[in-house]
Every structure is written in structure tokens, then in C-alpha cells.
Amino acid sequence: MSTTSASRYAITKDAAGKERAGDRLKARVFQALLFFSLALGIITLAVLLIQVLMEGWPRLNMDLLTNFPSRRPANAGAQSAIFGTLWLMGIVIATSLPLGFGAAIYLEEYADPKRWYNRLIELNIQNLAAVPSIVYGILGLAFLARGPFGLGRTLLAGGLTLTLLVLPIVIIAGREAIRAVPNSIRQASFALGATKWQTVSRQVLPAAIPGMATGAILGLSRAIGETAPLILLGALTFVTFNPDGLTSQFTALPIQIFNWISRPQAEFKVLAAAAIVVLLVVLLAMNSVAIWLRNRYYNRPW
Amino acid sequence: MDLGDQMAQGRIPVTEDDHNDPSATTEGVRIETEVKSSDRTDGPTEVVFRLDDVHVYYGSFLALRGVTLEIHKHEITAFIGPSGCGKSTLIRCLNRMNDLIPGAKVEGKIHYHDQDLYGDGVDPVEVRRRIGMVFQKPNPFPKSIYDNIAYGPKVIGMRPASMEELVEQSLRRAALWDEVKDKLKQNALSLSGGQQQRLCIARAIAVEPDVILMDEPCSALDPISTGRIEDLMEELERDYTIVIVTHNMQQAARVSDRTAFFNAEPAEGTGDRTGLLVEYDRTDAIFTHPADRRTEDYITGRFG
Numbered sequence: 291m292s293t294t295s296a297s298r299y300a301i302t303k304d305a306a307g308k309e310r311a312g313d314r315l316k317a318r319v320f321q322a323l324l325f326f327s328l329a330l331g332i333i334t335l336a337v338l339l340i341q342v343l344m345e346g347w348p349r350l351n352m353d354l355l356t357n358f359p360s361r362r363p364a365n366a367g368a369q370s371a372i373f374g375t376l377w378l379m380g381i382v383i384a385t386s387l388p389l390g391f392g393a394a395i396y397l398e399e400y401a402d403p404k405r406w407y408n409r410l411i412e413l414n415i416q417n418l419a420a421v422p423s424i425v426y427g428i429l430g431l432a433f434l435a436r437g438p439f440g441l442g443r444t445l446l447a448g449g450l451t452l453t454l455l456v457l458p459i460v461i462i463a464g465r466e467a468i469r470a471v472p473n474s475i476r477q478a479s480f481a482l483g484a485t486k487w488q489t490v491s492r493q494v495l496p497a498a499i500p501g502m503a504t505g506a507i508l509g510l511s512r513a514i515g516e517t518a519p520l521i522l523l524g525a526l527t528f529v530t531f532n533p534d535g536l537t538s539q540f541t542a543l544p545i546q547i548f549n550w551i552s553r554p555q556a557e558f559k560v561l562a563a564a565a566i567v568v569l570l571v572v573l574l575a576m577n578s579v580a581i582w583l584r585n586r587y588y589n590r591p592w
Numbered sequence: 593m594d595l596g597d598q599m600a601q602g603r604i605p606v607t608e609d610d611h612n613d614p615s616a617t618t619e620g621v622r623i624e625t626e627v628k629s630s631d632r633t634d635g636p637t638e639v640v641f642r643l644d645d646v647h648v649y650y651g652s653f654l655a656l657r658g659v660t661l662e663i664h665k666h667e668i669t670a671f672i673g674p675s676g677c678g679k680s681t682l683i684r685c686l687n688r689m690n691d692l693i694p695g696a697k698v699e700g701k702i703h704y705h706d707q708d709l710y711g712d713g714v715d716p717v718e719v720r721r722r723i724g725m726v727f728q729k730p731n732p733f734p735k736s737i738y739d740n741i742a743y744g745p746k747v748i749g750m751r752p753a754s755m756e757e758l759v760e761q762s763l764r765r766a767a768l769w770d771e772v773k774d775k776l777k778q779n780a781l782s783l784s785g786g787q788q789q790r791l792c793i794a795r796a797i798a799v800e801p802d803v804i805l806m807d808e809p810c811s812a813l814d815p816i817s818t819g820r821i822e823d824l825m826e827e828l829e830r831d832y833t834i835v836i837v838t839h840n841m842q843q844a845a846r847v848s849d850r851t852a853f854f855n856a857e858p859a860e861g862t863g864d865r866t867g868l869l870v871e872y873d874r875t876d877a878i879f880t881h882p883a884d885r886r887t888e889d890y891i892t893g894r895f896g
Binding site for chain 2: 402404472474475476477478479480481482483484485488492493497
């Protein structure tokens, strides 16, 4: 039997001999590792969610949404915290998205990367994204709540602090989205006699919307769960009224949760779990708007 | 004859006996393709672009040196030559697209209808509205077919009596109307590559330019789509001045009235290869009896 001619044209695993067996094994092990990484993340998340849902289930009812905090766990609800969080998110959306996307457009489309000040801004934005949130809390306290702005312990001070916190994230994601728009689109627009602004506003931005929506999701998700800067700013933990304006005092869901968890009574722990579920629902509702927007505009081949 | 007379004279009528004799090839130069039968006499035609000793730099790198030539109205002018010879660089100077590349600099004079294209007070946006461009790779906007055409007229503030009519007319002139008339609201990216490129031509026509620059418009297309675009160019020649960059010599021979051959050669001193214009003449002359040895070598495939 002529083994040489047989192995020369061999295409089955057995006939190809053992020399590639190691390669095949490596490929499988690598694939298994990748799947394991994914599974680990998903399972952890699922376990946490299920646990919270089970723990909070007894208190997941309308009372939680309509009652105000109370010393008696049976009467306590999170209405003021839910409204506080919604107000905060409103402020963050209204300030961080225009500012962040505006900065992203400037840096990508207008800034000359050779100028030292543009490079300095870029470097700083990268670094700011890595600053711990507590530092933003200190900044907010020193400059917004007290100090030059003197806004006090108000919704506006809290919202603006969160805006500072998420701005770097929004800017970086916005720049990525703008950079992903092929240059050929800009050239096509310029070649028709469009101005820079027409090209940016009518071609580049619409094409970048899906990526920008992702940036908005990242930023808002970060802001909605932040507790540390708000605690530092002096958001209240026991508020029995809904905010009625930007200068109103406030509490927010993460703070209410933090407060309930630190109480000794077991009933408050159940309340905290239920409030966590509410926080997640608010977050998902917000993100689904961004995802809907992204899908609506997503028709690009790149 | 001064320019006023040339303008007054307008387009020279086509004459039957002007057709070129294909057997009139010089010895040593054999080409497979038929050279375009020139539909013009050698009489004066209006000059659209007059280039005088044009040098183009990217930063300190000299990409193109010493180009002097004239581009005539209602003609197709082809730029041919090997890669790196600066032909795309030059065509991008003609509508100031090179302004968008940081560090690009043009020296020498480029006159467009006797106005200094790089003079003070010239608005590059207005330049590009008059001088349209079709790119190597089809680049439709990720929008509907209709919006692709309507975008140009809208941004330059054209107020057509009917935008629908303008869109239809542009698509008809680009020989695309019959294929897309029932799907104007569809995304342009759903079209084939050849259709996309004709859409890009229709888009360029929609703003009623004076000149259309085409930078290797067929290099990403199959031969059938290429043939359609070439037919289209001959149609468009009646209303527009066309400048085309092409790697395909047969294409230049088939469609153009004049051909400029560029080459990349080491510059004195630096040793960097820079582009230069070797020869510029009527296409039949370039392909049948080139004056320069380098042109002859290139078009007969002895280049390199």
C-alpha cells in the first residue's frame, strides 16, 4: 500500500494523520474558552437578577411606586426616589448629550490634531474617563453645590455632577461613531458643493446616529447607577416629597437602595431588592429607546 | 484668436471625413483597441482649464512637478500613467478636493475659464459646485436613491420647479432611470456596483456642473458596467467637459479626445519619485504616433 500517495490527497481526519491532531485540539480548546468566558458573564448576571427578583418579589407592587419612604417598612415606598432618578436622568440627557456629541463633532471634524491645545484636550478626555466617581462628587460639591456656583444640595447640582461624570464616556463613544463614517461619504458631499456644516449635519451625523445611541446608552447606564458622588453631594436619604423643580432637594434610587440596605430590619432588605428591580426597569426602558433609535437608523454596510 | 472669439464660435460641428484612419499606426506601436474616432476638427475650442507649471506637494513631498496643459470644453480628456505618477493628485487639484488633505499645496497657476482657481476670494465650495467629481469606488450616500440625487440640488440652494422631475431627468441622463424608477425610495446601497456608479454620475449631473472629473470611475466595475459608463461618457460629452483618470489605456483610447501621459521619475536632487507630464496630445496622436519614447513604451506594454 502506497502511504505517500494516499496521504498526499488525504482529506479525512483519520487519513490526514496525527500531525494536525494537536492543531485541531487547540482550535477546540480556544473555542471552548471563549464560550466559557461568555457563559460565565451571562450566568453571573442571570443569578444576580433572579436572586434580586426573588428577594424583592413580596414588595414588588404598586405601594412601592406610590408610597414615600417611611420608618415603618410596611408603609415604605420609593416614589420620591423614582422621581428623583427620572429628574436626574432628564438633566443628564439634556446636558451631557448635546455637550458630549458637540465635543465629539468638534474633535473629529474640525479640530486640527497638530495643534497642541487639541491634543491636550484629547489626552485629558481619555484620562477623565478613568477618574473614580467619588472625585466627581468632590468636584460637584466644591464647585457646583458650594463654591462659585452655589447651587446647594439640589437636583441641578446632582444632575450636573453626573453629567461631568459621563461626559468623557459620551465624547469617546461619539468620536468612535463619527470616525466610523467612511471618508468617501464626506468627499461625495463636498464634491457636490456642500459646505462643511451641510456635510457634517446632513451626512456624517445621520450615519453616526447608531454609534452615538450606543454612546448614550453607555453614559446613561453609568449615571443612573451612581451613588457615591450623590452621597458626597448631600442628596437626602429620607425624602417624603417629589422634586418639583431643578432647585428642589432630592433623593435617587441608588441612594434609597443604599439607605435601605444599611438598615438593620430584614424587611428593608426586601424593599431594597424590590427597588433594585425598579432601577433596572427604568434603565432598560431608557436603553430600549436608544436601541430602537439605533435600529431605525441602522442600514449601513460598514 | 482671442478667447472671446473662441467662445463665440462655440462647439465645432462634427464632420464625417474627420474620422481617423485606424491603419495610420507608426511602426513599433501596435495597439489592440480602436482609437476613438475624433468627432472634432483641430480648430480652436474654448479652454476650460489652463494649467501653467503646476507643482503639487504633500507636506515636503513633491508629488507632481511642472505640469502645463489645457483642457478644452466639451471634450473628454484622459490622464493615463503608472501608479504614483500624480494623475489622481492632479485631477483633485482641479476642483480643490486636495484642500481637504492636510499639508497639500499647489504651486503654479491653474486657471478655470480665465479665473485663478487658487486665487484670493475663490470659494472652494463654489468651485466644487461647478466642477463635479465621480470617485474610484462608488460612494452613494446611505440614503434612498431619490435622496442621493436630491441632496446636491438642495444643499447648493437650487430651486427646481419640480424636484421629482430633476431627479428623473438626472437618472435618465445617467442611463439609470429604467432600472430604478420603481424603487426610488430604496436604499442606494442595495444597487449593484455598476448601478451605484451611474447613480454617482447622476448625482453629479443633478447640480448642473460645468465639468465632471472622474477618478478611475470604472476600476471597481466589471466590463459590462464599464462599457455602459463609457457609453454614458460619450453622451455626456455633448453637455459637459469631462476629465477622466484611468489605468486602462484601452479605455482612454476608446473614449477620450485628448490624452495626457504622466510618468513617475526620480526628481533631481532628492531621488524621490515624483510625477510629471510626459506628453499631452490628441488621443489618436498619443496612441498612433507618440512623440516621446516613454509614452510609446508605456502604451505598447514595454513599460517598466
